Amino acid sequence: MALTRRIVAALLLAVGTLAALPLPAQQRFIVVASTTSTEQSGLFGHLLPAFTRATGIQVRVVALGTGQALDTGRRGDADVVFVHDRAAEDRFVAEGWGVDRRDVMYNDFVIVGPKSDPAKVAGSKDVANALKSIAAAQAPFVSRGDKSGTHAAELRYWKDAGVDLAAQKGSWYRETGSGMGPALNTASSMNAYLLADRGTWLNFRNRGDLAILVEGDRKLFNPYGVMLVNPAKHPHVKKADGEAFIDWLTSPEGQASIAGYKIGGEQLFFPSAKK
Amino acid sequence: MNTVGLALAEALHLIAGGDAKLVAIVALSLRVSATSIVVGTLVAMPLGALLAVTSFRGQRAAIVTLNALLGLPSVVVGLAVYLLLSRAGPLGSFGILFTPAAMVIAQAILVLPLIAALTRQAISDAWQETREQLRSLGAGPFASATALLWDLRFSLVTIVLAGFGRAVSEVGAVMIVGGNIDGVTRVMTTAIALETSKGDLPLALGLGFVLLAIVLALNVVAHLTREAVQRHHG
Numbered sequence: 001m002a003l004t005r006r007i008v009a010a011l012l013l014a015v016g017t018l019a020a021l022p023l024p025a026q027q028r029f030i031v032v033a034s035t036t037s038t039e040q041s042g043l044f045g046h047l048l049p050a051f052t053r054a055t056g057i058q059v060r061v062v063a064l065g066t067g068q069a070l071d072t073g074r075r076g077d078a079d080v081v082f083v084h085d086r087a088a089e090d091r092f093v094a095e096g097w098g099v100d101r102r103d104v105m106y107n108d109f110v111i112v113g114p115k116s117d118p119a120k121v122a123g124s125k126d127v128a129n130a131l132k133s134i135a136a137a138q139a140p141f142v143s144r145g146d147k148s149g150t151h152a153a154e155l156r157y158w159k160d161a162g163v164d165l166a167a168q169k170g171s172w173y174r175e176t177g178s179g180m181g182p183a184l185n186t187a188s189s190m191n192a193y194l195l196a197d198r199g200t201w202l203n204f205r206n207r208g209d210l211a212i213l214v215e216g217d218r219k220l221f222n223p224y225g226v227m228l229v230n231p232a233k234h235p236h237v238k239k240a241d242g243e244a245f246i247d248w249l250t251s252p253e254g255q256a257s258i259a260g261y262k263i264g265g266e267q268l269f270f271p272s273a274k275k
Numbered sequence: 276m277n278t279v280g281l282a283l284a285e286a287l288h289l290i291a292g293g294d295a296k297l298v299a300i301v302a303l304s305l306r307v308s309a310t311s312i313v314v315g316t317l318v319a320m321p322l323g324a325l326l327a328v329t330s331f332r333g334q335r336a337a338i339v340t341l342n343a344l345l346g347l348p349s350v351v352v353g354l355a356v357y358l359l360l361s362r363a364g365p366l367g368s369f370g371i372l373f374t375p376a377a378m379v380i381a382q383a384i385l386v387l388p389l390i391a392a393l394t395r396q397a398i399s400d401a402w403q404e405t406r407e408q409l410r411s412l413g414a415g416p417f418a419s420a421t422a423l424l425w426d427l428r429f430s431l432v433t434i435v436l437a438g439f440g441r442a443v444s445e446v447g448a449v450m451i452v453g454g455n456i457d458g459v460t461r462v463m464t465t466a467i468a469l470e471t472s473k474g475d476l477p478l479a480l481g482l483g484f485v486l487l488a489i490v491l492a493l494n495v496v497a498h499l500t501r502e503a504v505q506r507h508h509g
Contacts, residue, residue, distance in 0.1 A: 031373055031454075040473055059400050062373060076362030103406035153503075181472025188474070206474030234362060234371065 030241045031057035035077035036179040037107035039063035041199030046261045051248050054082030057241050065103050065148030076234035079242040084224045085149035098227035102250050105258050105269040106223040111214035122213040130214045131161040138172040140192035154195045199268040285481030304462040307375050308443040311382035319387045323394030325421035327402050341507040344388035353448030356381040373454040381448040386438040398423050
């Protein structure tokens, strides 16, 4: 009996200690709703420590698709939103959910596909033509299908190409409803084409037989914007600390830090804040 | 080397390396799941035991419902807790969305039906055998439930471990309510999902092996403890 009691007491003590351990040092922090492309490309891992060192403010990033990130801001669950879908961002600000929107940086999209290239698009610089060829060849194409910024851009490019997806999509067009990484995994396993942001592609390991086939079209430009969730709508928003983050991102220091992020010597994001 | 080989090597490397970041992620996983199990057990075991020793109108419906809840998808629990805790939701003013506390709540809700249903089953079987005896001693439902819970304490450990396994291994709920924030709410399962997203399959699978090793170690300890205690009692 004594042994049982001792063991039970020890177990209770262990569990109690586990549960009662203090949370990681309560410090100043903001919640930033952002996109999978900024998180999975590794940019935040490079950028945020510099900001925290400069200001003492910790940044908690929740990485979602652009549509979902904006929704998180709309519900008041984030202080700052950092995304890439200009039309949706402007709507977000116009509806009064966000304030102080600023340009931060851009990167570009690329069309990735199998090296065997059944639709013969390799080397092209014209995204509209490339998509036309893919649709004509009915070559497998993986779509994000998740209302992310990349998904919105993809739909714009199909429109530019004059391809009416609703009428023409068949089994070759596969909507995965997933983030950039999972979509890349899917494309890699079925040797399909897809639209990816360059950052996530460069940081992606499971490439299989995929390679960049189309790049360099001016239309593939992919700008990122940052904005504060409107404190007038959500009074608990950390206005001062959120603004400090926005100010730092667009400051010469923050911009230099963005330009300094490289993978294999290649720069991923290009600063674009206006002075 | 193939992916599985690479993953095993990665797992060994991770465990041997004792990487500080990995240790923190493992510690958070254990802490969140242990807390949710304590909360879930304290609510679910008395509930399951009472459901076994009492009889009331609608009891069969209650039992069937409870068993059906075992199939509750974790992502649905996550979504419900998210909507509750979101600033736009009824409990938003507490501001605990995207914190470990939110993850504990989601996991506790997730394991509650599991622990309650298994407890009810175990107690119900014992109740059939001891019912007359307990009644003749004048024990009411609460006393009977308590007595049976104590009698079956060794079997109940297995139920708690099953609940812990469910909690520590689920990803859908903690991803939604925790947000997989680096250093704050990133646990083993969400880290595995993230590395899979990055296409780093060996690292993802390696983390999976680490998780498996931890759960295995816990089960070994629990098993040995139970054996030692039972032997001691003769």
